[in-house]
Amino acid sequence: MHITRYTDYSLRVLLYVALKGEERSTISEIAERYNISRNHLMKVVQELNRKGYLQAIRGKHGGLLLKQRAEDINIGALIRDTEQDLELVECFGDRNQCVITPACRIKTVLAEALNAFFEVLDGYTLADMLGPDPRMRTELIRLLQLRDSSLLKSPVSA
Amino acid sequence: MHITRYTDYSLRVLLYVALKGEERSTISEIAERYNISRNHLMKVVQELNRKGYLQAIRGKHGGLLLKQRAEDINIGALIRDTEQDLELVECFGDRNQCVITPACRIKTVLAEALNAFFEVLDGYTLADMLGPDPRMRTELIRLLQLRDSSLLKSPVSA
DNA sequence: AACTAACATATATAAAATATGCATCTTATA
């Protein structure tokens, strides 16, 4: 059972951009800090832009900003939104071939479990990921080698 | 987000064998009824045998029986047991490269969600899958083209 | 106006995970 790296990267990008606050982040910079493929990130960012999570500014001194406040980005919604294929097993989808589906409780039970999974995620926002504990935020900033001046003084802003 | 077909087949096999009760099921028969690859099923059955869910009897008139009572086969445990890779994202595993992991709440939250997923599954057994409602069981038996004589008279037996 | 640093898009390729197929072996029983 896996979540795609695509979704994983989406979360990491938003986290990074949120931590950087009002300062613009660039794709190259994020790719470098996380040490991941710039090309793949490109697509991740594009989709986050299209879906209204990020504001992508072109041109010199362009970059990325959050388009919503970190408090308003729900983790459950985000993952449902970026993880395209949530069909846990064959019988969840169209092309289902399984003959017992109409009377099968396996499907029902798995669906119930999946709901429980998302209910937990629905209880968190991006702001929660930044660490309610300021020491954790400081540590994240350090690990990402961000300049922390602006951030540690003011509360998180979108 | 997916569960492997391997796990899906494991569930279906146990369901089939359970429905057939004391009569032996064969791999060929199960493959045919579900219309799935006999070879793949072979491996599924082998593992279920190795892990103590099924009793596999060789030789003429051999076949498969449950080794545990349907009431004792927990769905959560079964899926944890057959789904080998439960590392939702990179940072769950060894070869993790993500630099922020030590201070990252994403991991914590996803782990909590995964727990909720399994907690639901832990609440069900294979017996529950057979349908507490006898009409549903009858329907499953019909869909699988099983002879139902022995089953409808006696309660489910392992 | 031209240059450049940023994101956008489409297409191609590679890598990894999953699923399937095939050939051969072992076991038990009629």
Added chain:
DNA sequence: TATAAGATGCATATTTTATATATGTTAGTT
């Protein structure tokens, strides 16, 4: 001893996921 069952190992195919390449667009700077 023939046969019907499962066991095992290796090879192949398929699908999904990830990455790379090449080219385009936008907007600020000089």
